Structure formats: structure tokens, C-alpha cells
Amino acid sequence: MKEKNTEAKILEAAKAVFIEKGKDGAKMQAIADKAKINKALLHYYFRSKDKLFNVVIEETMFHFLPKVEETFLSDDNFFDKIRKVVSDYISLLSENPFIPAFMLHEINRNPDGLFNVMMKSGIRIDLIFTTIQKELQNNTINIVSPQHFFINLLSLCIFPIAARPLMQRAMFFNDQKAYDDFIEERKTQTAEFILKAIKVS
Amino acid sequence: MKEKNTEAKILEAAKAVFIEKGKDGAKMQAIADKAKINKALLHYYFRSKDKLFNVVIEETMFHFLPKVEETFLSDDNFFDKIRKVVSDYISLLSENPFIPAFMLHEINRNPDGLFNVMMKSGIRIDLIFTTIQKELQNNTINIVSPQHFFINLLSLCIFPIAARPLMQRAMFFNDQKAYDDFIEERKTQTAEFILKAIKVS
DNA sequence: GTCTATATCGGGATAGAC
DNA sequence: GTCTATCCCGATATAGAC
Numbered sequence: 537m538k539e540k541n542t543e544a545k546i547l548e549a550a551k552a553v554f555i556e557k558g559k560d561g562a563k564m565q566a567i568a569d570k571a572k573i574n575k576a577l578l579h580y581y582f583r584s585k586d587k588l589f590n591v592v593i594e595e596t597m598f599h600f601l602p603k604v605e606e607t608f609l610s611d612d613n614f615f616d617k618i619r620k621v622v623s624d625y626i627s628l629l630s631e632n633p634f635i636p637a638f639m640l641h642e643i644n645r646n647p648d649g650l651f652n653v654m655m656k657s658g659i660r661i662d663l664i665f666t667t668i669q670k671e672l673q674n675n676t677i678n679i680v681s682p683q684h685f686f687i688n689l690l691s692l693c694i695f696p697i698a699a700r701p702l703m704q705r706a707m708f709f710n711d712q713k714a715y716d717d718f719i720e721e722r723k724t725q726t727a728e729f730i731l732k733a734i735k736v737s
Numbered sequence: 738m739k740e741k742n743t744e745a746k747i748l749e750a751a752k753a754v755f756i757e758k759g760k761d762g763a764k765m766q767a768i769a770d771k772a773k774i775n776k777a778l779l780h781y782y783f784r785s786k787d788k789l790f791n792v793v794i795e796e797t798m799f800h801f802l803p804k805v806e807e808t809f810l811s812d813d814n815f816f817d818k819i820r821k822v823v824s825d826y827i828s829l830l831s832e833n834p835f836i837p838a839f840m841l842h843e844i845n846r847n848p849d850g851l852f853n854v855m856m857k858s859g860i861r862i863d864l865i866f867t868t869i870q871k872e873l874q875n876n877t878i879n880i881v882s883p884q885h886f887f888i889n890l891l892s893l894c895i896f897p898i899a900a901r902p903l904m905q906r907a908m909f910f911n912d913q914k915a916y917d918d919f920i921e922e923r924k925t926q927t928a929e930f931i932l933k934a935i936k937v938s
Numbered sequence: 939g940t941c942t943a944t945a946t947c948g949g950g951a952t953a954g955a956c
Numbered sequence: 957g958t959c960t961a962t963c964c965c966g967a968t969a970t971a972g973a974c
Contacts, residue, residue, distance in 0.1 A: 542957075558842065560761035564950060574959055579951060581957095634845060640899045641759065641842040644835060647902030654907065661907050680926050683908050683919065688930060691896035696888050698841050698899075701848030706855065706862050707884050718884065725881050729889060733934035743939075765968065775941055780969060782939095 543581050545571045547591065550578075554592045555638045559645065562589075593642065594653050600635060601659050603628055604690075608664045614671045619727040622693060626723045629697045630716075636698035677734045685734065692726045744782050746772045748792065751779075755793045756839045760846065763790075794843065795854050801836060802860045804829055805891075809865045815872045816932055823894055823928040830898045831920050837899035878935045886935065893927050 549571035553562045564585055568575040582588035607621040629636055642650055668682035679685045696703065700715060708714040750772035754763045765786055769776040783789040808822040830837055843851055869883035880886040897904065901916060909915035 556845075558759065558761060558846070560759060561846065563948090565948095575950085576952080576960085577958060583951095585950065637841045637845040640838045643900055643903045644757075644838040645759070645762065647906065650903060651906040654903070665908075680922065684923065684926055684930075686908075687897050687900075687904060688893060688927075690900070691892040692889060694900075695892035695896045699844055699888075699891070699895075702844045702851060702855070703888060705848065705852040707866075707887075721881065722885065725885055726889075729885075729934045732938075733930045737933075764966090766966095776968090777942085777970080778940065784969095786968065 542571075542573060542577065546573065546578060546581055546588075547595070550588050551592050551596065554589060555596070555632075555634045558638065558641055559589050593650070594656070596635070596639075597650075597653050598657050600628070600632075600639075601654065601657050605659055605661075605664060608667055614667075614676060615731055618689070618730055619724075622689065622727040622730070623723040625693045626697070626719065626726065629694065630719050633697055633700060636694045640694075640698060675736060678736045679734050688733075689730060692722075692730065696722060743772075743774060743778065747774065747779060747782055747789075748796070751789050752793050752797065755790060756797070756833075756835045759839065759842055760790050791850075794851070795857070797836070797840075798851075798854050799858050801829070801833075801840075802855065802858050806860055806862075806865060809868055815868075815877060819890070819931060820925075820928040823890065823931070824924040826894045827898070827920065827924045827927065830895065831917075834898055834901060837895045841899060876937060879937045880935050889934075890931060893923075893931065897923060 546567070550562075550567045553567045553570060557563075557566070562585075564575055564578055567588075568578055571578075578588065582591065604621060604625060607617060607624060610617060610620075612620065639650075664686065665682040668677075668679075668685055671677045672679060672682070677685075696719065704710055704712070704715040708718065747768070751763075751768050754768045754771060758764075758767070763786075765776055765779055768789075769779055772779075779789065783792065805822060805826060808818060808825060811818060811821075813821065840851075865887065866883040869878075869880075869886055872878045873880060873883070878886075897920065905911055905913070905916040909919065
């Protein structure tokens, strides 16, 4: 049993509710219920819904953004790095299935705010591009540009989780396990798909 | 000047506001303002926000869903079909940039409702899979399954538009034209990426 | 059909007791 | 720090005049 301090309980509940419902759809009452405390306590700890939401956004970005970068900047050979980053990222997202659609919604709802948080996280997307550019110059891969390559990789990892509720119904008769298996396959197959597309021929 | 009937004006305004703000973020007042009519008229024509939103969802799905199917079921050779479907779909989405994130949000907010609407649209995703399966059996392509292939294609078309506001800032210093050009390149490059990945080697 | 005015309600925020 | 009770505003919805 975790009788943690109230602030942590609130934050945990707020993350769950905001990420599932979006900022506008989330109700302070629902957060209070989930945290098993009173609504007034939310305001005691975080002043306002806006402030609470901002904390959630920051923690969420700080949690999910750096994962890609750290794998990309490791010392493995490039192809193994792709295999690892794809597998790790799909794993991370499938354990947090509401994150992708939540973030995409937020990206469109408040792009400047989100970009500012991203900057504060210290992620260096330019370093990722440099790494890719180096491979390109060594002629080990055949791609149009680091930007195209990078967004292709993100697309293939993120979209299948973001669209899961519809895809599971449309492609697998809403069979939960079938889609779980599908995602499991993608942890390896996605990287192979990418590698085949970028190998020099 | 289009002095169309009021119902059409409302629907047009409602589409714009709902798709940009999401169901929860949209305000009836904003819709009325955009339609240049009074708030009460919204209820006169559509009874409630829920009802109005449902109409918007249906019209939106009926507009965007069939495009993929019709290209896929044409008589072109498979590789040309991919080139065409990718180019057409990216074009359609980039002209309606809020649609992808809106739909992904809605997919997670109300999956059953959305799936029911999708069923009503009469789209036959199974026919698409059959088409792909046939190519697979003819050994003209090398893929894991029609499902993986199809979701890969959707991912590569949809995600770069859905995540545009952040990607434009992170990758192109928020240069609007640079990202427009990027999307323009993707209309051809995405198909070539896919084709290289699936061609038998 | 279209408007103004108003009723009603839900939800964010605060006051104040303990 | 935590609660109950309440305030207050914004947003949906309705009434009723024209």
C-alpha cells in the first residue's frame, strides 16, 4: 500500500485523467475522485487547472522525449540503433497507450506552449540529425534527408498506437490480444521495414 | 458571395470549429460567430451540441474515408496505385491540416461511436486487404502481412500532418514554407520509401 | 426563421471550519 | 492539510417577441 504524500497522488491522478480525456475534457472532480481526495485540495496544491495541467505536460514530455535521443546517440552501429530505438519506443508507447493521441492533440491545441516545454527539456534534435547525416555521407544508407528519415521512423512507431482503438476494431474485429500481438510483431518488423527501405542497393 | 441557407452555413462553421478545437474545446458561441448567426439558431437547427457534433463527425468521415479505398481498388498496377494513393492522401490531408489530429483524438475519446460511423460509411477495408493479399501471393511484393503494410502506409501519410505544428518548429525553425516544401517532397518520396521496403529482393 | 433575453447547469475556484 | 459548503462564471439550452 502506497500512502504517499498527497501532491504525488494528485499528480498521478491528474496525469491519468488529462492524458485520457485531454485538457478540455478533463474535469477537476474526476481528478479528485481518482486521487481519492477532495476537489478543494487540488486548488490548495496547484492553484488552478491551468497550472496543474502545465505540470502534467512538463513531466510527460520530460519522461517521453529523451528516450529516442539517448538511443540514437549511443555507440552502436547505425542499423542496430534503429532496431533498438524502434523496439524501445514502441514498447514504451504501448505501455502508455493514450500518450500518442494526447500529445498529438496538444501539439495542435497549443503548439507554442508545447514547443517551449520541449526546449526546456534540453533535447537536441540537431544531434540526432547530425548522427544520421554522418551515415548518409558514409554512403551506408540511402535516404532523402535526415528529416524525412526521422519523421518516417516516428510515424511508424507512433501512429499505430495513436490510432489503435479504431484500427483494432477495423482490422481485428476488436480483438485486444490480436492487436497486442500485432504491436509485438511491429517491434521487430518496423525496423526491418525501415532498414530495407534505406539500405544502399 | 454565398448567401446559402442557414443550415449549411452553420454546418460549415461547426466543422471548422470542432475540427480545430475538438469536441470539448469547441464553444457554441464560437460556431455562431463564425456562421455569423445567433447562438439560439444553432439549437433551432440542431437541438444540441451533441447532435451537431455527430453530424460533423459523420460528414467528415464520409468525406475522408473513401478516398483511400477508391484508389486502392482501381485497376492500375500495384506500385502505381501506391504512388497515387500516397500522393492523393497527403494532398488531401495537407489541405485539411487539422483533420488528422482531430480524428486521432476522437478515435481515443469515443472509439465505439467513431467505429459505428465508419461502418455506416460502407467502407470495405477487407477489400483493400484482399487486393494487397493478392500481390503478396503473386510474389510481387515482400511484406509481413496486409495489415502491417496498410498501417505503415497510413502512418507515413498521416503522422507528418498530425504532428506538423511541433515538427515544423523542431525541424525547420517554424518556417512555414520549409514545411510546405517538406510535405510536397513527401508526396513522391513516401511512396518510393515504401516501394523500396516492399520490393522483392 | 431569426433575434434578445433569460433560465439552467456544470465545473472551476474560494471561504472558512476543523 | 483536509474537509464541507458555497460562490461565481461560462456555456448550453430554452422562452418568447418579432
